Amino acid sequence: MSNIEDIRKFYARLMAANAASPDPRLEEVFAEVPREAFLGPGPWTIITGNGKVTTPSADPAHLYQNVLVVLDADKGINNGEPFLHAMWIGKLAPKPGEAVSHIGSGTGYYTALLARLVSPGGTVTAFELDDRLADLARKNLEACGNATVVHGDAVTAPLPPSDIIYVNAGVVAPPSGWLEALRPGGRMIFPWRPAERVPLAVMVTRTDRGFACDPFMRSWFIPCFGASVAELAAKIPTRDEATRSRSIWLTSDRTPDRTATAIFSDVWFSSKGLDAAPRARPRK
Incomplete structure (x- = not known):
């Protein structure tokens, strides 16, 4: 054995x-949390390219690479690419004492890192919609003590007030409830998929002037149930419009x-930043 x-x-x-995170704890938690668990x-x-391969043995060394590991082949659910999650978590910069909502937790590996x-x-x-995965995540996270x-x-369910919202399923637009759940200074990363041709990861930060957004990279995740189909009246952005969204x-x-780059029933995206925007009305 290795x-x-x-x-x-x-x-x-x-x-x-x-x-490229300045927080040394990021390396520490990736070293401490056993992925195989x-x-x-x-x-x-393992998913590779357009196909799949099986590890030659049950040696956990096979898992400590930048590979996607299948959780449910029939539903297309996998454990996620570690490089991507490391970058996203580093970008969110979680701090001690903060409250996180993790949407689409799977079996809980990245939840454990956040915890x-x-x-x-x-x-x-x-939050996990699949009952089997939710049950596994609950068992896997028992030792954490601070993860529910x-x-x-x-x-459709209300999120608790959150400093961080970490979304691991593609949405045509973030539900208004997710934005409202963000505390002042709160950050959210979500995979934005308003159309097949527009797969982007977006960072949202709640400021005293509103919600700033930064589409910072291409990204693809499985669709988020209940939030992956746009209404007929929606204004769907082109790829260029989507990447120019700033709030x-x-x-x-x-x-x-x-300035609207995309319009949905409850939320819309603008190419204009928040510098010149009036301060947002305080929310309870």
Whole structure:
């Protein structure tokens, strides 16, 4: 068997380097949290290109690479690309004491990393719609102490007040409830998929002037149930319009104007930043 501790440490170093995060704790948590504990017994099925391969053995060393590991082949659910998640988590910069909502937690691996990063004093509420995966996540996260798994629909259920919202399923637009759940200074990353041709990851930050947004990279995730189909009246952005979006507004707060790059029933995206915007009305 391989020296799994050394392998995990090197994997963690690669994750931290890819994330380019100034927080040394990011490397620490990737080294401390055993990925194999969240993936069931090996051998494991790995997604590669347009196909799949099976690891030659149940040696967990096979998991400490930048590989997608199948969780449910029939539903297209996998554990996610570690490089991508390391970069996203580093960009969100979780701090001790913060409250996180994780939407689409799967079996809980990245939930566990977030739970470590907001300790002490912080909490993670993990939403998972699939009942089997939610049950596995609940068991896998028992040792965390500060992570709660909710088997339910995060699109329709209210989110708790959150400093961070981490979304791992593609949406045509973030539900207004997600934006409203963000505390002042709160950050959200979500995979934006308003059309097949527009797969982007978007970072949202709640400021005293509103919701700033930054479409910062291409990204593809499986669709989010209940939030992956646009209404007929929606204005769907081109790829160029989507990448030029700089703020998000609730339609109840502000009517879409000529700067709109995308318009949906409850929210719309604007190419105009928040520098010149009036301060947002305080919300309870």
